[in-house]
Amino acid sequence: MGKKKEGVFDVRKKIGYLFSMFAVIVVLISGCGGAGDSKDDTFVVGMEAGYAPFNWTQSTDANGAVKIDGSADYAGGYDVALAQKVADGLGKKLVIVKTEWDGLIPALTSGKIDAVMAGMSPTDERRQSIDFSENYYKSHLVLVVKKGGAYDQATSLQDFSGAKITAQLNTFHYSVIDQMPGVVKETAMDNFSSMRVALQSGVIDGYISELPEGITAEAANNSFKMIELEDGFQTAEEDTDTAVGLVKNSALKADVNQILAEISEEERADLMEAAIKNQPAETDTEDDADSGTVIDAKDSSLSFAWIVKIVSENGPMFLRGAGVTLLIALVGTIIGTLIGLLIGVIRTIPKPDSKVKRTLLKIINSLLSIYIEIFRGTPMIVQAMVIYYGSALAFGVDMNRLFAAIFIVSINTGAYMSEIVRGGILSIDKGQFEAAHAIGMNHLQTMKNVVLPQVMRNILPATGNEFVINIKDTSVLNVISVTELYFQTKSVAGNNFRYFESFFVACVIYFIMTFTVTRILRAIEKRLDGPENYVVIQNQMQVQAVENTVKREED
Amino acid sequence: MEKIIEVKHLSKKFGTHEVLKDIDFTVNKGEVVCVIGSSGSGKSTLLRCVNLLEKLTGGTILYQGDDIMKDTHNVEEYRKHLGMVFQQFNLFNNHDVLSNCMVGQIKVLKRTKEEAEQTALEYLNLVGMAQYIHAKPSQLSGGQKQRVAIARALSMNPDVMLFDEPTSALDPEMVGEVLKVMKDLANLGLTMLVVTHEMGFAKEVANRVVFMDQGVIVEEGTPEEIFNHPKEERTKAFLKRTLD
Numbered sequence: 001m002g003k004k005k006e007g008v009f010d011v012r013k014k015i016g017y018l019f020s021m022f023a024v025i026v027v028l029i030s031g032c033g034g035a036g037d038s039k040d041d042t043f044v045v046g047m048e049a050g051y052a053p054f055n056w057t058q059s060t061d062a063n064g065a066v067k068i069d070g071s072a073d074y075a076g077g078y079d080v081a082l083a084q085k086v087a088d089g090l091g092k093k094l095v096i097v098k099t100e101w102d103g104l105i106p107a108l109t110s111g112k113i114d115a116v117m118a119g120m121s122p123t124d125e126r127r128q129s130i131d132f133s134e135n136y137y138k139s140h141l142v143l144v145v146k147k148g149g150a151y152d153q154a155t156s157l158q159d160f161s162g163a164k165i166t167a168q169l170n171t172f173h174y175s176v177i178d179q180m181p182g183v184v185k186e187t188a189m190d191n192f193s194s195m196r197v198a199l200q201s202g203v204i205d206g207y208i209s210e211l212p213e214g215i216t217a218e219a220a221n222n223s224f225k226m227i228e229l230e231d232g233f234q235t236a237e238e239d240t241d242t243a244v245g246l247v248k249n250s251a252l253k254a255d256v257n258q259i260l261a262e263i264s265e266e267e268r269a270d271l272m273e274a275a276i277k278n279q280p281a282e283t284d285t286e287d288d289a290d291s292g293t294v295i296d297a298k299d300s301s302l303s304f305a306w307i308v309k310i311v312s313e314n315g316p317m318f319l320r321g322a323g324v325t326l327l328i329a330l331v332g333t334i335i336g337t338l339i340g341l342l343i344g345v346i347r348t349i350p351k352p353d354s355k356v357k358r359t360l361l362k363i364i365n366s367l368l369s370i371y372i373e374i375f376r377g378t379p380m381i382v383q384a385m386v387i388y389y390g391s392a393l394a395f396g397v398d399m400n401r402l403f404a405a406i407f408i409v410s411i412n413t414g415a416y417m418s419e420i421v422r423g424g425i426l427s428i429d430k431g432q433f434e435a436a437h438a439i440g441m442n443h444l445q446t447m448k449n450v451v452l453p454q455v456m457r458n459i460l461p462a463t464g465n466e467f468v469i470n471i472k473d474t475s476v477l478n479v480i481s482v483t484e485l486y487f488q489t490k491s492v493a494g495n496n497f498r499y500f501e502s503f504f505v506a507c508v509i510y511f512i513m514t515f516t517v518t519r520i521l522r523a524i525e526k527r528l529d530g531p532e533n534y535v536v537i538q539n540q541m542q543v544q545a546v547e548n549t550v551k552r553e554e555d
Numbered sequence: 556m557e558k559i560i561e562v563k564h565l566s567k568k569f570g571t572h573e574v575l576k577d578i579d580f581t582v583n584k585g586e587v588v589c590v591i592g593s594s595g596s597g598k599s600t601l602l603r604c605v606n607l608l609e610k611l612t613g614g615t616i617l618y619q620g621d622d623i624m625k626d627t628h629n630v631e632e633y634r635k636h637l638g639m640v641f642q643q644f645n646l647f648n649n650h651d652v653l654s655n656c657m658v659g660q661i662k663v664l665k666r667t668k669e670e671a672e673q674t675a676l677e678y679l680n681l682v683g684m685a686q687y688i689h690a691k692p693s694q695l696s697g698g699q700k701q702r703v704a705i706a707r708a709l710s711m712n713p714d715v716m717l718f719d720e721p722t723s724a725l726d727p728e729m730v731g732e733v734l735k736v737m738k739d740l741a742n743l744g745l746t747m748l749v750v751t752h753e754m755g756f757a758k759e760v761a762n763r764v765v766f767m768d769q770g771v772i773v774e775e776g777t778p779e780e781i782f783n784h785p786k787e788e789r790t791k792a793f794l795k796r797t798l799d
Contacts, residue, residue, distance in 0.1 A: 353626075431645035434608055435704075438639035439659035439711060440631045449658050453649040534651075534690040 043092040045083045046099045046113035047075065050494035051192060053212045053275035054119035054137075054242075055079040057098070057491040059317060063278045068098045070401060071483045072320055073491070078212070078275040079117040082136055082263070086115075086244070089259035090252070098491075099481045101191060102170060103389075105129060108245055110392030114252065116245030119210075122238050123172060126245070133244035133256045137268060140240055141176065141233045142214040145206040146199060147225040156231050157181065163205040166195060172239045173208040179233055192217075193490060197499040199224065210240070215276055220497045280495035306501045314492045314502075321488030322509050328405045328477070328484060329470035335406070336413025336470075337463055343368050343414070344421030344455070345447045368418070375415035381476040384408050388480040405482040409474065413466055420462045424455035457528050464521035468514045485509060556583040558620070559715055559746055560605060565614035567600055574600050576770045578614070582715065587747045589757035591781075592767035593793060598750045599642075601767070602719050605748065606637045635663060638708030642720040644700040646692035652679065652703050653688035656710045664711065671710075678706040682736050698729030702736055709740075716740065718749040754797060758782055766790050 047055040049068060055077040058065055064084065065076035075096045087094035099107050104116045108130055122132035143160070145151045151163050161182030167173035169188035177185045186204050189195045195207040196217060206227075209217065214226035244260070246253055311318070347365060352358050375383065388404045391397040399407070428451050436446040475486035485506055493502035560582040567575040574597045582588050590598045603609040605616065607623075607630055615624045623633050647655050656675035660666040666674070679685045682702040692700060701721055708716060718737065722730040734756050741747060741760045751757060757764050757778060764781040766774045766789075774787045785791045 429643075429645070431641060431643050432647065435639070435641060435645035435647065437608065438606055438634060438637070438641075439707070440635040440663040441659065442631050445662050449662055450647050450649065457649070530691065534687070534694055536686045 041092055042095045042114075043083070043087040043090055044069075044095045044097055044112075044114045045079075045087075045117050046097045046104050046107050047079050047083075047116070047118040048101050048104075048191070049073075049075040049077075049096070049098040050491055051077075051101075051119050051213065052216045052279040052495070053077055053272065055117075056280055056495055058280055058495065059314065063274070066094055066096045068096050071098065073317060073483075076275075076278065078137065078272050079119060081271045081275065082260075083115075083117045085263060086117075086256055086259050089262075090255055097481070098483070100479055101168070103479065103481060105245070106385075106389040106393075108247055110389050110398075111247075111396070112392060112398060114246075115256070118245075119212075119242050120245050121172065121241055122243040122245075123236075124238070129248075131246045131248050131250055131253060133246060133253060134260050135241040135243050136260050136263075137242040137272065138240055139210040139212060139242070140228075141173065141235060142209055142211055143206045143227045143229070144196075144199065144209050144214050144217050144224055145227055146202075147223050149205065151205055152225045152227070154227055154229075156229060157233070160206070164203075165206050165208065166198070166204050167208040168192065168195070172235070173210075176208060176233045176235065191490075191494070193494045193497075193499065196221070196224070196497060200499070212272060212276060216279055217497075219276075306498050307505060310492065310496060310498060310501050310505055313496075317488050317492060318485070318505060318509060321483060321485035321506075322513060324402070324482065325471060325474045325484040325486075326513060328402070328409055328474045328482070329467060331406050332409030332413050332470050332474075333463065333467040335410035336417050336466065339410065339414030340417025340419075340421040341452060341455075343372075343418035344425050345444070345452070347418070347422055348425050348447075349443055371411075372415045372418055375412050376419075379476075380408065380412050380473055381479055383412065384477055384480050401480055401482050404480060405474065405477045405484070408477070409470055413470060416466060417459075417463070420459050420466075421455060424459040424462075425451060427458060428454055457525075460521065460525050460528070464518060467517055467521070471513050471517065472510060556586075558582070559584050559618070560748070561617040561620075562601075562605065563615050563617065565601070565604060565616070566612050567597075567604055567609060568612045574770050575604065578770075578772060580765060580772060580775070582746065582748050584714075584746055585744050586762045587741045587745075587749065587760055588763045588765060589761040590748070590750045590765045590767060591752070591754065591757055591793075593796075596767045597770040598767045599719055602717055602748065602750050606634055606639055606717060608639075631663070635711065636714045638711055638713035638716040640701070640704050640708055640716065640718045640721050642723050644692075644697070644704045644724070646700055646704055646707070648692055650692075651688065652684060652690050652692075652695070655692070655703060656707045659707070659711055674712075675706070675710050678709040679703070681709070681739070682706045683732075696729060697725045698732045701725065701729075701733045705733075705736055705740075715746045715748060718747065718751070720750050720752065722751070722753060752797075754782070754794075766793065768793065 049055050049057040055075055057068065057073050058076050059073055061067070061074050063076055064081060065074035066080055066084065068075050075098065080096065083096070084094055097107070097113050099113070101118070104118055104120070105126065107113045108116050116130075119137070120126070122135075126132070143154075143165075145154070151160055154160055157180045160180050162184070164184045164186050165177050165180065166186035166189055167177060169190055174188045177183060189198065189207075192209070192213060195204070198204045199207060200221070200223065211228075217224045218226045244256055246256065347368060349361060352361065384404070387408055388399060388401070391399055432450055432454070433446060436450045441449065474482075474484050477484055478487035478490065481487065489502050489506040493499045496502065558581050562578055562580050565575055565578040566573065578601060590601065592598045600609060604611055611624065615622055617623070618633060618636065622628070647658065650658055653672070653675055656679060657668070657671040660671035660674060661668065676685060676688070679688060682705050684699060684702050684706060687695065687699065687703075692703070695703065705721075721737070722733050725733065730753070734753060737747070737749070737756070738760055749757075749761075761778050763775060764778050765772055766781060766787075768789050774781060774785065774790045781790065782794065785794060
């Protein structure tokens with residue numbers, strides 16, 4: 001019978017576990033909260049870490065690569081080498097923050113980073129929101145096309161008539177397409193990785209890039225060809241410059257310029273040459289040659305061997321990404337469910353008799369409705385941008401990225417869950433409430449001891465659904481540079497230029513995660529339902545005789 | 556005789572439909588009062604008003620002379636003293652038989668687990684359900700469920716037991732086992748207010764029978780008076796319909 005006694009209390013215990021788990025996680029998050037802070041003795045630089053040879057991601061600290069903040073990976077490249085020099089000159093410790101291209105300027109203006117060094121050109125448009133240092137690299141525009149394709153012999157802008165051309169979103173590369181007569185201007189793309197995939201698959205005939213990236217692309221994939229035009233694009237001086245982005249009227253500007261001025265043209269050229277040589281795709285091919293692997297890294301055909309190679313080389317990166325994804329999804333779902341249960345309880349409080357209480361309840365209920373409508377009615381990717389950058393701009397709150405991610409997923413899930421819980425509570429027979437009330441329980445006791453345990457069982461399938469959705473939807477959080485699985489995969493693909501294979505690996509990992517979670521939840525459901533049979537107690541336990549019961553009754 | 560529950564000028568409206576009209580009646584300590592009447596006469600609503608599951612539209616209820624409609628009065632505190640048995644049993648689906656009888660004692664009466672279990676077992680034994688303490692409500696028959704529901708209400712050691720048509724949802728062969736338990740309780744001297752269609756039970760067990768029709772109490776008296784010498788035409792007509 002000892003086992004059965006637990007029946008009454010196990011729900012409370014379970015909730016207790018959830019809370020203690022939640023507490024542990026909060027401590028963990030706040031523990032790493034300080035990592036992103038820009039303290040006085042650090043020089044925090046933002047970059048994509050995916051724009052070789054300017055900046056890229058690698059898994060070791062070889063060739064002077066610097067650890068990426070909040071990640072186990074390292075950033076290398078020309079920008080990193082220059083950033084190191086600037087940090088040394090300032091007498092500060094260099095911290096690299098990996099950020100999406102479009103997130104760089106918001107990150108800078110909201111104070112999350114001290115400087116942008118990401119192969120960024122000091123255009124007039126950008127100068128309106130941020131300041132730039134002096135130029136630290138000068139390049140010129142090139143086109144990358146498919147080798148053996150219709151345009152691989154082109155020498156002038158006119159030769160590209162009829163070609164489908166694109167360039168990176170929010171760069172001047174995209175606007176110079178207008179200088180090419182007769183080309184089809186395709187929609188701009190987010191990053192170079194996407195453009196290379198598009199070129200490989202034939203969606204576009206070419207994309208506009210700058211010299212270092214062009215050399216890299218050609219070296220990495222032997223079906224690509226870089227074209228340098230004799231009579232090329234008309235560009236403003238500033239466009240082909242590369243400078244350090246700083247906040248307006250930054251105190252750092254003079255110092256940074258001073259340090260940059262001390263680096264000679266020759267040294268810059270050497271550093272760029274080293275960067276081109278050391279970038280991940282190049283090292284890969286050399287490794288292959290050394291170890292005698294049969295895979296030709298430049299072979300553009302799809303291959304299973306490539307998948308094996310990607311997994312063996314980047315396994316830890318994928319696993320870390322999967323871990324972060326799972327952490328965000330799990331914590332987000334748990335907190336979201338707790339929010340949902342809480343709101344469900346509040347929204348089903350019976351109308352109180354007192355007028356003051358009734359008004360108060362009405363106000364709370366409408367606030368909750370607003371919360372639910374807003375978070376159900378806007379995309380999570382937009383919420384992520386607004387909350388992460390908005391909180392920094394408006395309130396000066398520097399949120400840790402992982403914390404922000406969990407926060408966003410939690411309140412998002414909470415909005416959905418509160419409706420699911422409300423439905424769950426409505427589906428409970430009215431008699432259950434009445435019986436609990438008749439026994440003398442108040443609303444909270446009724447909910448805790450009778451209704452919510454039944455609701456939780458009933459909404460478990462829907463909660464599992466939310467969990468699975470969260471595992472997949474955390475991928476949109478790559479916009480605030482959380483190192484979850486999708487973000488990590490993008491980095492891997494950006495380094496090895498094997499997009500299909502890299503994302504295929506991610507695809508398998510996502511599926512394994514969601515499939516496992518679904519199975520586990522099914523098992524939990526079965527356990528909650530308990531055994532199908534019960535044991536009839538054969539020997540009567542010691543109880544008082546009926547006569548004694550009567551006496552007790554009369555007391 | 557000590558009055559436990561006194562209903563005064565009670566009225567109840569659902570929208571514009573008046574279900575109970577100016578009801579006055581009393582339940583005394585140790586008494587078994589049966590409320591009879593045809594469906595829709597308002598007898599279940601009356602019972603539900605007594606433990607405030609329905610809000611009163613007018614009138615008041617005195618519990619041991621104390622007006623429970625006063626703002627200062629705590630509804631939950633009042634309900635502790637009333638045990639309720641529903642037509643649809645309403646056992647807590649997430650608890651097994653034993654813990655159905657324990658949860659209220661622990662959460663509301665703040666008894667210890669040991670006390671609660673002891674009490675629950677006593678009453679489960681009394682209703683003959685002690686063998687099934689590990690069963691879930693869904694695994695029981697209707698009669699068994701109702702007996703557990705009675706044990707659950709008794710476990711709270713209430714002053715009055717309210718029965719809302721306790722046998723109406725049962726298969727005919729299960730009615731007997733529940734009525735037997737109720738008779739036992741009556742013999743133990745429990746104060747009971749029973750809404751029922753079981754005329755035999757009312758005749759045999761009740762100290763007083765109340766006949767209701769169209770939201771008013773038409774007639775009340777001893778079983779002998781009501782069943783054998785009804786004064787009102789409506790009572791006669793009802794008895795003729797049901798006993799034939």
